[in-house]
Amino acid sequence: MxxxxxxxxxxxxxxxxxxxxxxxxxxxxxxxxxxxxxxxxxxxxxxxxxxxxxxxxxxxxxxxxxxxxxxxxxxxxxxxxxxxxxxxxxxxxxxxxxxxxxxxxxxxxxxxIKGPRVKRPLPKALSIDNAKALVTAGSFDDVPGWIMARNEAVLMLCYGAGLRISEALGLTGADMPLGDRLQLTGKGGKDRVIPILPVIAKAVNQYLSLCPHDVPHDQPIFRGLRGGPLSARIIQGEVQKLRGALGLPESATPHALRHSFATHLLAGNGDLRTIQQLLGHASLSTTQRYTDVDAASLMNIHQKAHPRA
Incomplete structure (x- = not known):
């Protein structure tokens, strides 16, 4: 040199x-x-x-x-x-x-040089009741009906399909109408196929039927009040208001709905490999964190309910 x-x-x-x-x-x-x-x-x-x-x-x-x-x-x-x-x-x-x-x-x-080991925090999932309440609330503000439908459709995609907020907001007219599955290119360019429940397709189609703005084939379907592409910050702000009105913890965020999707599937005996594919995780070790969430939840229930606890 x-x-x-x-x-x-x-x-x-x-x-x-x-x-x-x-x-x-x-x-x-x-x-x-x-x-x-x-x-x-x-x-x-x-x-x-x-x-x-x-x-x-x-x-x-x-x-x-x-x-x-x-x-x-x-x-x-x-x-x-x-x-x-x-x-x-x-x-x-x-x-x-x-x-x-x-x-x-x-x-x-x-x-x-190696830094200190950092214990990754467990994903913070909502209970099933809280997740449902957050998804279906829409908005407590005085907003047009299409805004209510928009908010519900976005959050439904996060909870019902496990999408990241960026993935939900990235859906374009080319992805419509939603069928029983969605092919998505997510984080890191990783492709995955996601089953779409009828209730999710219904929520998205309801929003599209009410939206007053044109949705071009190559443009995002979710629009802001004035017609521009919807920002993730808007949805995060809406969720912040909703959790205050519903009495939910600060951990109730759009991304927490994705965590809830995985945690609730696992609690329902979902296969870990399948959940990995649905979430688009490159490594199984990332998905395995949800087993720790489920175990922590079981321990919490045990401590509260067991007569000798």
Missing amino acids: AALQKIPAPEVLALFLAHLSGERRLADKTVQAYQQDLSAFLGFTAEHLDKSLALPDLIALKATDFRAYLAHRRRGDTPLSPASIQRQLSAIRTFYRYMQRRWDARNDALPL
Whole structure:
């Protein structure tokens, strides 16, 4: 590797952030998060090594230097959680990948660093009664009937078919009319076929019959009040109002309906492999988390109901 330019570390960071916002077009808040995490890393490392850092110094850092920073964040005045430590490490890795691509500068110590193990939270499913109440409520605001039908159809797809909110809102005129199955390309370009219950098809068709806006063949069927494509934020806001009116927990979200779809299928003796295919999970281990949800639910019921509990 040729001798590296002695570009000051703050300038290296500025170039990286410009790359994130300009070439990768990341959101401003995401770029700000990278800036905060990496500024903290560079500031600690400069103090740790007692020198002003430049590009060659960053590339020459040893495993002990990276570990010292992570230990500082774990045990400092404001200790970070394991998940936050992992986020910090991820930001550093992304930063170093950028330096390697731009200056052909590789740090051999960073791949040796492992962050703390983070226990993934269990999916938060709703009870069957709460899921049904949320799906069929439509809206408690004074809105046109087609908006009520729209909200119900979207949430019905999340709970009745296990769709992600982005997948439901991505359905186009080409997918209509809904039959007894839907072929979908979901996250990661993974194709799957999803059975459509008659009640779901009825809800979607009811919405389409009431919607006052044209739905072109190649455009999303779900429309906002003024006719533009419906934003996920609108549905999330509607669900926030509904859960307040219905007395549901804050975990009641559109995505929680997808979790509920999987959990309720599993509780009804659904096959884990089939549920994996219906959800479009690439790995069975992702789907297996729902067995933990079901087990936790059983333990909770046992503790409440058993006379010796």
